[in-house]
Amino acid sequence: MADDGAARQLDKEILSPKPGIQSPAEGGGDFQPRIVGFLCNWCSYAGADLAGVTRLKMPPSMVAIRVMCSSRVDPLFVLKAFLAGADGVLVAGCHPGDCHYQTGNYYTRRRFALTLKVLEELGLEANRVRLSWVSASEGGRFAEVVTEFTETIRKAGPNPAKTEVFL
Amino acid sequence: MAKIGLYLCECGPNIADAIDLDRVAAEIEKDGKVAGIERHKLFCSADGKKFLAESIKKNGFERFVIAACSPKQHEGTFAEVASDVGLNPQMFQLVNIREQCAWTVPDKEQATGKALRFIRAAVTRVQYHQALEQKEIDCNPDVFVIGGGIAGIEVALRTAHKGRKVFLAEKGELGGMLKERGLLFPAMEPAGDFLGPRIDALRNNPQIELFENCKVKEVLGFFGSFVALLETQEGKEIELKAGSVVLATGAQAFNPKELAEYGYGKLDGVYTADEIEKRGVGKLLTESAKPVKSVAVIHCVGRDKLGYCSKMCCVNSMKIARQIREQSAETEVVELYRDLCLPGKGYDRFYKETEAKGVKFARFESVEVTGGDSGLTVKYKQPGGTGAELAVDMVVLSTGLAANPSNPELADMLSISVDESGFFVEEHAVLNPVSTMTEGVFIAGCARGPGDTRDTIVQASATAGKVLSSLVPGKRLQLETRTSEVSEKLCVGCGTCVTVCAYGATTLDESRHIAVVNEVLCRGCGNCASACPSGAAKHRHFTTRQLNQEVTEILK
Numbered sequence: 140m141a142d143d144g145a146a147r148q149l150d151k152e153i154l155s156p157k158p159g160i161q162s163p164a165e166g167g168g169d170f171q172p173r174i175v176g177f178l179c180n181w182c183s184y185a186g187a188d189l190a191g192v193t194r195l196k197m198p199p200s201m202v203a204i205r206v207m208c209s210s211r212v213d214p215l216f217v218l219k220a221f222l223a224g225a226d227g228v229l230v231a232g233c234h235p236g237d238c239h240y241q242t243g244n245y246y247t248r249r250r251f252a253l254t255l256k257v258l259e260e261l262g263l264e265a266n267r268v269r270l271s272w273v274s275a276s277e278g279g280r281f282a283e284v285v286t287e288f289t290e291t292i293r294k295a296g297p298n299p300a301k302t303e304v305f306l
Numbered sequence: 307m308a309k310i311g312l313y314l315c316e317c318g319p320n321i322a323d324a325i326d327l328d329r330v331a332a333e334i335e336k337d338g339k340v341a342g343i344e345r346h347k348l349f350c351s352a353d354g355k356k357f358l359a360e361s362i363k364k365n366g367f368e369r370f371v372i373a374a375c376s377p378k379q380h381e382g383t384f385a386e387v388a389s390d391v392g393l394n395p396q397m398f399q400l401v402n403i404r405e406q407c408a409w410t411v412p413d414k415e416q417a418t419g420k421a422l423r424f425i426r427a428a429v430t431r432v433q434y435h436q437a438l439e440q441k442e443i444d445c446n447p448d449v450f451v452i453g454g455g456i457a458g459i460e461v462a463l464r465t466a467h468k469g470r471k472v473f474l475a476e477k478g479e480l481g482g483m484l485k486e487r488g489l490l491f492p493a494m495e496p497a498g499d500f501l502g503p504r505i506d507a508l509r510n511n512p513q514i515e516l517f518e519n520c521k522v523k524e525v526l527g528f529f530g531s532f533v534a535l536l537e538t539q540e541g542k543e544i545e546l547k548a549g550s551v552v553l554a555t556g557a558q559a560f561n562p563k564e565l566a567e568y569g570y571g572k573l574d575g576v577y578t579a580d581e582i583e584k585r586g587v588g589k590l591l592t593e594s595a596k597p598v599k600s601v602a603v604i605h606c607v608g609r610d611k612l613g614y615c616s617k618m619c620c621v622n623s624m625k626i627a628r629q630i631r632e633q634s635a636e637t638e639v640v641e642l643y644r645d646l647c648l649p650g651k652g653y654d655r656f657y658k659e660t661e662a663k664g665v666k667f668a669r670f671e672s673v674e675v676t677g678g679d680s681g682l683t684v685k686y687k688q689p690g691g692t693g694a695e696l697a698v699d700m701v702v703l704s705t706g707l708a709a710n711p712s713n714p715e716l717a718d719m720l721s722i723s724v725d726e727s728g729f730f731v732e733e734h735a736v737l738n739p740v741s742t743m744t745e746g747v748f749i750a751g752c753a754r755g756p757g758d759t760r761d762t763i764v765q766a767s768a769t770a771g772k773v774l775s776s777l778v779p780g781k782r783l784q785l786e787t788r789t790s791e792v793s794e795k796l797c798v799g800c801g802t803c804v805t806v807c808a809y810g811a812t813t814l815d816e817s818r819h820i821a822v823v824n825e826v827l828c829r830g831c832g833n834c835a836s837a838c839p840s841g842a843a844k845h846r847h848f849t850t851r852q853l854n855q856e857v858t859e860i861l862k
Contacts (some may be wrong), residue, residue, distance in 0.1 A: 243833050
């Protein structure tokens with residue numbers, strides 16, 4: 140893939156956890172983050188199923204919404220989820236080069252970069268959204284992503300959009 | 307509001323033990339959004355499906371939600387039940403409370419909470435489901451095979467045998483790599499004995515139309531209705547129509563010219579295994595200017611450059627080595643190998659037989675061939691680092707297989723991919739090894755990666771089976787129902803959806819200045835719906851409204 144180098148760089152930038160804004164809820168033990176996960180049907184949803192089939196334990200924080208391709212995830216869905224009170228939003232699709240629809244995930248990646256910019260403008264921490272590539276055979280990776288992301292959100296605390304009006 | 311039924315599947319103990327279904331039922335009933343809730347031990351069983359169908363009919367439910375397993379497993383099963391009771395198959399939502407809830411959340415309380423969020427979202431979503439029409443098109447059962455090697459020949463014969471009309475295009479002569487092979491592993495039968503009758507059968511089969519010395523210029527269309535454009539050597543164009551396309555483009559021997567250490571093309575007496583097979587071992591030995599007293603066969607030529615082991619070259623070189631020994635008992639033959647690849651039936655025995663014929667084996671780490679007045683010298687480093695030298699009269703380079711260079715162009719035409727080595731990528735390397743990401747496009751033989759004749763025949767038979775079972779004459783093809791549509795009223799004709807579509811399904815209607823979707827080509831990814839700046843493109847069954855409702859309900 141010609142843009143692989145650039146893509147990796149972008150992945151790194153997007154996926155590396157950024158220091159979240161400390162919220163009053165931090166340290167509160169019973170905060171159960173609410174995370175919406177948009178999973179593509181062919182890779183990530185199948186990976187999530189595999190995590191279940193292999194009985195991998197993970198926090199109950201993430202509820203999946205199945206889309207056929209991660210490219211169906213309009214940045215507005217992510218914003219809508221935050222407006223509706225999500226503490227975190229996960230978008231997961233096939234690995235670059237493996238999209239069931241050939242190039243859908245490249246669009247997802249670009250749109251995700253755009254979504255980050257919008258969130259920045261709105262003052263919402265960038266680590267509340269995560270883009271991950273999870274294949275149908277990566278049940279373990281899926282469980283890791285959910286566990287890690289839940290931890291990140293737990294540290295970031297509840298979505299400030301619930302109390303601070305900026306959206 | 308439509309009358310909605312909720313069905314809770316216990317899935318034996320799988321769900322019933324992990325989730326408090328009584329509480330789920332009680333809470334959903336309290337919400338007051340469903341008209342009835344029923345439970346069953348196993349809805350996907352014959353008994354369960356019957357129970358479901360009768361319950362839907364008895365209660366007059368117009369839509370239903372079934373909380374059970376992954377839609378990847380049983381969405382089709384319950385869509386059938388919906389159809390059977392006269393509902394549109396889109397009028398239900400399958401909630402995955404098994405794989406993504408019962409099996410991953412060990413705490414029953416937490417699992418029940420998660421299941422409730424999932425089910426509530428589905429109860430809300432299903433209210434926004436819209437009936438979709440199952441469209442069908444006539445299918446063309448004819449087969450278009452690209453490549454006239456043994457893979458293509460085998461697919462053509464097998465599909466023609468079942469009465470299919472077959473078009474076979476070959477850019478050169480029929481026979482592919484096999485026509486240059488001498489004897490075949492493992493029984494050492496002449497390849498010609500096997501290939502010749504097949505080519506004759508191909509030529510004499512009235513169901514098969516051959517296009518030799520023809521290049522494929524273009525392939526348009528889709529599963530059930532492809533249109534291919536061929537070009538003859540004289541520049542004449544031929545158009546043909548078929549329902550499926552088989553890529554049997556084969557491979558080619560790696561050319562060792564680019565690797566200086568073998569002296570190929572510069573030193574007399576250095577041959578590739580292919581050249582030897584083509585000319586015949588006996589001929590080479592007798593026609594040589596001076597008697598061939600010693601031969602070194604060097605394995606793994608090109609393996610590092612190609613980036614993979616070609617699997618067939620080890621036995622191929624042994625075949626040559628033993629033929630030399632058989633025809634000239636005084637000739638010493640040494641096989642210099644890095645690793646011996648001898649997987650599967652008959653291989654190891656073949657190796658032992660070769661050894662028994664007096665062929666010597668020596669392992670090397672690196673090798674160099676140099677020439678002098680007295681003959682060729684093969685210097686090699688043994689494992690452990692010590693150097694060794696062989697003075698020989700002839701060197702045979704056992705080369706690997708490289709992908710056909712025309713693969714990327716064909717892949718582009720058919721919207722599939724080639725891997726980093728140039729071989730076609732399968733739909734799934736394990737589960738669907740002869741189909742591709744484009745429905746109706748299949749692969750056979752070395753077009754998908756190096757292999758031997760036996761592998762090729764196995765794949766060609768599998769491909770023929772796939773072709774025959776997917777395109778049955780008279781059968782109508784069911785199209786994807788969850789496709790995209792563009793609202794004529796909202797579309798401003800910007801063409802964004804046209805640029806993002808990987809299938810050419812969206813095009814601009816120049817006269818009306820709006821985008822239109824070809825439902826036959828649309829695969830239903832929904833990319834255009836996300837890209838559309840004016841909200842005109844809609845992804846059926848995954849509409850913005852449906853998804854937003856689902857999201858909002860999950861977060862309540």
